[in-house]
Amino acid sequence: MDAYFWIILVVGLVSTVLCVGAGILKKAPNDVTILSVAAVELALVVYLVGSIVRVIAGERIAGEAWEFWGYMATAMLLPPAAAYWSILERTRWSNFVLAAVGVTALVMAARMNQIWY
Amino acid sequence: MKDQQARPAEDAPARNTRNTGPGRLLIAVYGVFAISATARAGYQILTKFSEAPLAYLLSAFAALVYVVATVSLAKAGSTWFKVSVAAVLVELAGVLVVGTLSVLDSVQFPHETVWSLFGRGYGFIPLLLPILGLAWLYRRRPSQAKAAQ
Numbered sequence: 001m002d003a004y005f006w007i008i009l010v011v012g013l014v015s016t017v018l019c020v021g022a023g024i025l026k027k028a029p030n031d032v033t034i035l036s037v038a039a040v041e042l043a044l045v046v047y048l049v050g051s052i053v054r055v056i057a058g059e060r061i062a063g064e065a066w067e068f069w070g071y072m073a074t075a076m077l078l079p080p081a082a083a084y085w086s087i088l089e090r091t092r093w094s095n096f097v098l099a100a101v102g103v104t105a106l107v108m109a110a111r112m113n114q115i116w117y
Numbered sequence: 118m119k120d121q122q123a124r125p126a127e128d129a130p131a132r133n134t135r136n137t138g139p140g141r142l143l144i145a146v147y148g149v150f151a152i153s154a155t156a157r158a159g160y161q162i163l164t165k166f167s168e169a170p171l172a173y174l175l176s177a178f179a180a181l182v183y184v185v186a187t188v189s190l191a192k193a194g195s196t197w198f199k200v201s202v203a204a205v206l207v208e209l210a211g212v213l214v215v216g217t218l219s220v221l222d223s224v225q226f227p228h229e230t231v232w233s234l235f236g237r238g239y240g241f242i243p244l245l246l247p248i249l250g251l252a253w254l255y256r257r258r259p260s261q262a263k264a265a266q
Contacts, residue, residue: 067160074152089141096142104149
């Protein structure tokens, strides 16, 4: 597991805890929960840029390259999709949808790390 | 017909839907599983189908079930409700049967599917989802107004 994974782990868990907390408190999605999901997206962007740089620098992906990039693309779609959905119905339940993003992102980052090394 | 307006006040135009409130979370999780199971099954079948045809066909079947469940939960109406119930029941049966078989007969099921070992590789969410799904479908059953057709 490299630094990118640990960054996404921390950001993802913080985001999930914030969103679950807001959901339990019966709050609608607000700036805090949506920004925490945006932070997950930012962490994924960092991972994406870092990975592109490493490939250009000549590093080899141990597993299937297209599988890695497939995971990356899918993971990066999740935060905007969840945020969009949470805006469509502003209830506490949308916070639980947002909460799912952080956990999913960190699971996918773990898988991406396995593929890379 | 008798309880057509069973709950007039809460969720005002309580139409025949399952895509609000907790249902949204359910659909989101089903959606993630639909995407990941489809991608995984496609990858397995394209690259190493001959290694374990049965397991990978099961993967594809599971992916299909998740896709149907996701779509049908998001749609309104009694027909989609029935589709949802069918999909979730098939899912429950699948995870129980494949889970049991993968424990008993690890020769035929040596390779990972979503439902292997009751979905252990996915935090047992595959086992939890159909139960939550059925509970949610029961709460939103359209038969509270049987005149739906």
